[in-house]
Amino acid sequence: MKTRPLTIVLLLVLPVFPLLAEEGSRPREDSRLDFHLVPGTSLPLDSRGLFQPGLAASIALDWSFLPFLGISGQAGFSSIPTNAEDAVTLIEGSLGPLLRWRLLDRLSLGLRGQVGLYQFQWREYSDFRLRLGGNLSASFHISPLISLTAFAGYTSYLYQPDPFLDSINLGLGVSFNLFEITRKRTRIQGEQIMRNMVFPVSYAWYENNPVINMRITNLEPNSISNARVSFFLERYMSQPTIAADIPRLAPGESADITVTALFNETMLDLTENISANARILINYQSLGSLKEAAIPVQLPIYHRNAMTWDDDRRAASFVSPRDPIALLFSRHVGSLVESRMQGDYNRNIQYALGLFEALNLYGIYYIIDPASSYAELSDDAGQLDSLNYPFETLFYHGGDCDDLSILFCSLMEVQGIDTAFITIPGHIYMAFDSGLSEDEGRLSSFAPDLISYEGRAWVPLEITIPGSGFSQAWRVGSREWQNAAGEREIFPLKEAWSLYPPVNVPGAGSHNILLPDAAAINAAFEASLAKVKSLPKN
Template sequence: YAEQKRAIEFEKNAPKVIIKNLQLEQVFSAAYKQYVDRPIGKVSIKNGSDKDYVNLKLRFSIKDYMDFPFTLDIPLLKANSTEELELNAIFNNRILEIDEDTGVQVEVAVNFATNNKDDAIRITKPMTIYGKNAIVWKDLNMVGAFVTPKDDLLRDFVRQSINENKPKADAVDRSLLTAMTLFDIFGAHGINYVVDPNSPYSELTESTVDYVQFSRETLKLKSGDCDDLSVLLSASLENLGIETAILDVPGHLLMMFNTGLAENERHLISLDDDLLVIRDGKVWIPVEATMIGQSFAEAWAEGARKYHKYSKEDKLQVVVLNTAWNSFKPVTLKPAVYTVKLPEKQRVEPLVQRETTLLLEKSLDRLVKPYRALVSMDSDNIRARLQVAIIYAKYGLFDAANHEFDDILSIDADNSSVFNNRGNIYFTQKDYERAIEDYSYAEKLSANDAGIKMNISMANYQLGNLQLASSKYEEADMIDETVKSKYSGYIKLLSK
């Protein structure tokens, strides 16, 4: 009878607060920052008694990966009611040490008072934390966590290599030139496109767990699939202040970057609108990142082709990184314990020179187009042909300029302007002897041209032939009295 009485008494006084229906979402190490604001689960707290409970406190913790539990105050839990609560987590940086999917125990505890005595209940449940490279593509913004422009190793690699290799080409848009240079640097570094045999992007579903490399890992491994290489290009350009976006098309990822130019300035990039993307009034350039190691111009063309094809089919999704970071902030990686050697300049330089020439030709299309139109109407229009050649020469496209000069000479073999301008090219290249040869031939054809004589004078000055330089200056001065004012700086040098 005494035991029965105690059992009845226990049942009567036993707390009626119950934790139930603990549900947990997939947790990804790379997305750890978002769980501060975005719940990783929910739980129900039930009051099974006929009296209210007040001032309850819920605590949610994951051993080793949370320095402090997530807490929630429950001011009132009414009699015979159930309250559903969302669970957040403030993870510490140890979560980024998880390379493989790892099982952990989570604990939910509720503290409350019963009959003026402190009481508590708790439950535990196993959960998997996915490794730091894991991702699911049901929310494309999650890729933002992997685009880490502030990574110290990436920053040092990108900035040092750009400083050493970026060419001068005033006619080419700065952002375009930077992207091209980076693309070629990565190619010279030996980075290759490799399809992930375990989870090729083309075979993934929205719920399949995929794996993405951080940019520092791709630089070290020198290989990656479409998402790895798109992330690398995006993070690198973002580090240099160039806005980027990830492009999702059926079975594939690529990227694009913002030139910063307004739509009405698109001709400064290309006269071919099929190569450009206009987004929010700005000119963007798509790039097929898997073509690293090949021609940037071809990667640009292929990126643009894919963009417009899938955009027309309504099968394109654009993830602007600045927007993605609102939901998935970039991972803060520990300082790297290794370094990545920059590619040798002699491997980068020929790639950059070749691509710069291609970009220059594309950028100069807008300048030569009017003259090309005149030539199309009259193939013997020497003046128009000469302007095309001069434009190419002015911006350093000497081979293209000489090709145009050859075409002019096939029509007019004794055109002094051709020989004079060809001499200017040699002068720019510091080949002063060949410059003098062409200047001298031009002088024979136009003996009273003061400008040609001044060119001969300056080339001789560079060779140290001061007497010849002075003589040609005097001849020019006798023909054109404005020579003294036009060349005043040079004349001061000549008189010393």
């Protein structure tokens, strides 16, 4: 018997497909490697009455390397009874093209052409010949791994001078997608379509605002359901933040989602810019099976002092009444002011006056940073600025207009006095609530130097001239406001904090400062208050 050549052919044909599929780093998203195990029957087309229907069994390997195109290899065995009672045994192997269509989520059709060899044996006779054929299959996909497949085909077993046998082959078997075994894959794509700058000082803002926008595309051959998209950045998040739940995505369909993040305070440890390795996590169901995908995302994160002026209210996060050094300074000065408080004059103004003069005694200076100037950067919303936290400005004994405004707002907020940022072209400074309503402010002796806003009377204070005294800083601040009519804005901190909550930098209390002498503060307070009270009244 010439069985050895056929055995060699079968051994060479069947392994070729997984070898081809393994070539490259990974299979295409639309590729499959299906192994079919099919029992069935062979129905001879025999007008001579020599052959009877018999049993058959086959194994096949389909490699679909494109959405509609692939290669199919098959090996089979059949036993066909004859009218002489002895059965003819056929062993065969073939190779040919494969066409494949996905009609529904769970239904696909396949059409195969087959060219190969067969070996027949009947009694003592045996021979080795060419076979031609083809079949049509219908697969019901139970899961991404397992399908039930029905086959119907035609085979012509060639011989000389006439064909040995023509037959119709029917079978029903089970199929396995080997890629789901050897390399279980998720076929889903994530494309980043927008990315916001990530600033540690605004880490709480990203809980309700986008870090990135992603386009999620279903590359599975079937619809997916119950897709949950989450975002996670190790160390800077305690757990993933759910971005979206997508009920269903058809094959090839995309969904655009906004990705938010619940960052933690560890963000405030960043003193340098980093490029973080975040992940988009996607859990979904495909044909009843749960799949999980992790899409890497490079996320630049700036240092904790960085921000842009696309929204002036962002700076509110730097203002903190819980800053330990600002708390120490403000309470020290506040207790001295309280002991010398004059009941016939506005209390809020007296606290502001005492803190202003104490800063001058402490040695706070207005320092223009040529690399980080509000005047330059406020005109370009995309340019990075670097701002100081209150403890840093006290520790450095100075800062530019935004740094000094942040510091003074923090000191006043410690005293429970509401504050606000004022922006005019090229400049930012601060104001504080006088404790008077708008109507009370209009009737007061210093009405021309107050700002009426949302029912309250505010005192504008040009904090960048600490050496000029409180009264002069007030008048300059008022004049700047009046001269910038039509180009000015005021942002109360309480409103800004609803978007950009205040933060407290870990370790801020480790910076020691030398507080001004109490006696000097008392003397400066009394002298400055006397000067303010002596100003002409309206």
